[in-house]
Amino acid sequence: MLPTIARDGDVIIMIDQRKLPVQEVYVRCKSAAHVARAINTMVIRGAPAIGVAAAMGIAIGMRRSTATGTQKFASEFYKICEMMAATRPTAVNLFWAIERMKRSFAAAAEAGEGVDEIKARLDCEAEAIHDEDVASCRAMGAFGAEVVPLDAHILTHCNAGALATAGYGTALGVVRAAVEAGKRVAVFADETRPFLQGARLTAWELMHDGIDTTVITDNMAGALMSQGRVNFVVVGADRIAANGDTANKIGTYGVAVLAREHEIPFYVAAPLSTIDLRTPDGAHIPIEERSAREVTHVAGSQLAPDGARVWNPAFDVTPHAFIAGIITERGILRAPYAESLKRAFQPHVGALV
Secondary structure, X not given: OOOOXXXXXXXXXXXXXXXXXXXXXXXXXXXXXHHHHHHHOOOOOXXXXXXXXXXXXXXXXXXXXXXXXXXXXXXXXXXXXXXXXXXXXXXXXXXXXXXXXXXXXHHHHHOOOOHHHHHHHHHHHHHHHHHHHHHHHHXXXXXXXXXXXXXXXXEEOOOOEHHHOOOOEOHHHXXXXXXXXXXXXXXXXXXXXXXXXXXXXXXXXXXXXXXXXXXXOHHHHHHHHHOOOOOEEEEOOOEEEOOOOEEEEOOHHHHHHHHHHOOXXXXXXXXXXXXXXXXOOHHHOOOOEOOOHHHHEEOOEEOOOOOOXXXXXXXXXXXXXXXXXXXXXXXEEOOOHHHHHHHHOOOOOOXXX
């Protein structure tokens, strides 16, 4: 399992995903502001990993606080939460993690705990978010492996592996679990323009694990499917609306359309923390737009003419009707998603497969 993010005392250590696959460089974040900047600049990315990083950033930010009075301490806490929330608008895991930290803080305040006790409680909550993410990835991998063909030719888009989580991965967790179950697996990794997470990160992870991997450009997926060389598609998610519409890295919608046309099962793998029941459908998911330079340049080399207008949405939305199943740590959710997604949050319900 690749090391994505860890804590060493009051320092958060994360692999700089912008440098991969050429350099394996680790960034040491010594403040909440540094963690927020790392999220915003995509040193760390992937919805679950962003949530974990935010929780850890809040914890070390408050650990380093010199406030002695509870009122000033609380003011500082909520300012840090606001700073984290402003980093990436689409990944709902970010806001889920911040809300968990807020609930932990409120419970401590209500119990009359002092500043040091609140710091300790926030530390424990951030650690729990990290550990639960790894456990949920393992669980969803096991559920997902059951629907992977025995001789699988899998297409992925973007990176939904260990690097996008606290470890093991969502979509790539399904791939890893299928390999561990003895299935024969070969992966085609879309390069994922414009940030190239598939070519740079997914291929690096899978090759690190010795899994058969072929990188293709995004516009090759249709040709590959038409030749019968893909029989399973699995991707991650940054937000899943209440009706099952799913936001994922730009280009995912096109893959889903192609999979539907070629009758290839298209699965989404994501933890429950990615499901946002407060967002009714995909039309209400906020879509982050990023710098034009990500499109006009690659590794510092200019591709487009000066002055060319650029549209660079980081995500698109796949309609729920295109999705064969949503793989979670509670099992595989099926249509009608408006019902199965709600049921997944009911604690008395067993595994949903």
